[in-house]
Amino acid sequence: MDRGNMTLQPTTGENSSQTLAAVSATHLATAVLLFTTFLVGVVGNGLYLWVLGLKMRRTVTTLMFLHLVSSYLLLTLLIPFFAVYVLLGFHWVFGMAMCKLLNACISVGMFTSVFLLTLISLDRYTLTHRPIWCRHHRTVPWVRKLVVGVWLVSLALSAPYLAFRETRVVDGGRITCTNNYTLSGIWNGAETQDQGRQVHLAVLMVRFLLGFLLPFCTIAGCYGCVGLEMKEKGLARSRKPFKVMVAAVVSFFLSWLPYHLYHGLKFFKDGWELDSILVIYTLTSCFNACFTPVLYLFVGRRFQQVLKTSLLALLRETFAEDLSGNGNCACLRSQMLNNSMVSSSV
Numbered sequence: 559m560d561r562g563n564m565t566l567q568p569t570t571g572e573n574s575s576q577t578l579a580a581v582s583a584t585h586l587a588t589a590v591l592l593f594t595t596f597l598v599g600v601v602g603n604g605l606y607l608w609v610l611g612l613k614m615r616r617t618v619t620t621l622m623f624l625h626l627v628s629s630y631l632l633l634t635l636l637i638p639f640f641a642v643y644v645l646l647g648f649h650w651v652f653g654m655a656m657c658k659l660l661n662a663c664i665s666v667g668m669f670t671s672v673f674l675l676t677l678i679s680l681d682r683y684t685l686t687h688r689p690i691w692c693r694h695h696r697t698v699p700w701v702r703k704l705v706v707g708v709w710l711v712s713l714a715l716s717a718p719y720l721a722f723r724e725t726r727v728v729d730g731g732r733i734t735c736t737n738n739y740t741l742s743g744i745w746n747g748a749e750t751q752d753q754g755r756q757v758h759l760a761v762l763m764v765r766f767l768l769g770f771l772l773p774f775c776t777i778a779g780c781y782g783c784v785g786l787e788m789k790e791k792g793l794a795r796s797r798k799p800f801k802v803m804v805a806a807v808v809s810f811f812l813s814w815l816p817y818h819l820y821h822g823l824k825f826f827k828d829g830w831e832l833d834s835i836l837v838i839y840t841l842t843s844c845f846n847a848c849f850t851p852v853l854y855l856f857v858g859r860r861f862q863q864v865l866k867t868s869l870l871a872l873l874r875e876t877f878a879e880d881l882s883g884n885g886n887c888a889c890l891r892s893q894m895l896n897n898s899m900v901s902s903s904v
Contacts, residue, residue: 585644588837591844592641599634599848603627618681618701625705626674633667633847636660643735650725650735657735658723665716666709667847669769673708675810676773683780686787715768718761755825762825770818778807813846 610624639660643650650657681701685692724738739761740754781803816839823835 595844603631629670662719669712679780
């Protein structure tokens with residue numbers, strides 16, 4: 559599933575029979591992966607969303623994760639369209655409007671999930687360094703406004719796809735859904751191509767800075783400060799919160815780096831040598847959007863224990879928050895962190 563210019567190389571009549579078979583196998587394997595991800599993701603995200611939205615008390619943590627899972631579910635529901643696109647040899651049959659809308663929605667889901675992960679890490683930082691402030695200002699209405707702001711910013715950053723994304727007829731009738739950064743019907747003109755490359759580079763830089771670099775630095779910095787604070791003041795009774803924080807940073811890095819690396823390299827050079835990176839980022843993107851919620855239930859627990867515990871009981875324990883403490887800030891922070899750090903691992 560691509561969020562920019564999605565292209566495993568299409569099969570054409572110029573390929574040899576061996577190459578044709580290899581490419582077809584690649585397309586089939588990719589489509590199977592996408593459909594499997596769709597099924598697992600809909601079930602996992604749907605259950606998680608149902609419990610968070612209908613079965614649990616609304617708190618700051620559950621509110622943020624409710625919207626985070628919603629962004630994952632949005633990405634998951636769009637997967638079948640791109641699986642069909644791959645199965646048809648990258649022939650787009652859904653029309654120009656769907657080409658624009660689907661890719662804009664994918665961009666919204668991507669930015670929203672990244673920004674919410676950043677917001678969750680900032681929340682964890684605030685809990686350890688501003689506990690008194692949190693007690694008086696860290697409220698559901700206040701966080702709800704932040705979450706709405708995240709969605710609005712994501713919509714604004716994704717709006718260009720409504721202009722850039724177009725369908726194009728190539729290879730004797732095959733229709734592709736791709737980006738046209740020239741904003742012109744003349745795809746091959748020298749002047750328009752140069753202008754298009756400048757716009758393309760600007761889009762790549764904005765997406766990399768706001769969608770990866772700045773969030774990654776924020777997440778790593780926040781969890782680093784939280785870890786030092788917990789270690790210095792003995793707020794953690796075990797090493798589990800530290801392991802979860804490391805897992806949160808590493809998983810974010812590994813999930814999104816291949817995506818930005820692929821599109822960055824593709825800007826300068828296109829070819830078959832990028833296929834391995836494309837496969838890796840497809841795998842990491844699918845895993846991040848659809849399989850991550852399943853990990854929430856298993857992190858730090860043995861599989862046998864999970865099977866013996868109900869889904870609702872696990873989620874209640876994972877998202878347990880108690881802001882009605884008796885004023886003991888150290889105990890308050892320790893309880894909050896040990897209960898909520900596990901839920902921050904993505």
